[in-house]
Amino acid sequence: MTKEEKAAYWRQQVDGFQASGLTVKHYCAQAGIAVATLHYWRKRFAAPSEPRSMAAVPEGFLPVTLAPIRSSVSPVEIHLLSGRGLKLAAPVDTDWLQTLVRVLESPCG
Structure with missing residues (x-):
């Protein structure tokens, strides 16, 4: 099986799962495929998420820096x-x- 054929097969499985209305576990049991493999291909076919810059702060929010609490009490x-x-x-x-x-x-x- 070529890479393209493999991707096409898994595209069918992912689309079949999404249309089935079943849980991942039940769909995989019916299709005879591994749950982890279906998760892998679902993630692979998902739209790539945009990397978020730490500099891009939503309007109305300010960046917060957490510092360790220093106790003024001696042990x-x-x-x-x-x-x-x-x-x-x-x-x-x-x-x-x-x-x-x-x-x-x-x-x-």
């Missing part, structure tokens, strides 16, 4: 009796911390 290290350690880099709820320590220090924790 706190807690060394437990079990030898485990906790390093907290953000403020935490004291009740939650107390529960965490209790669980980590319990015999099955």
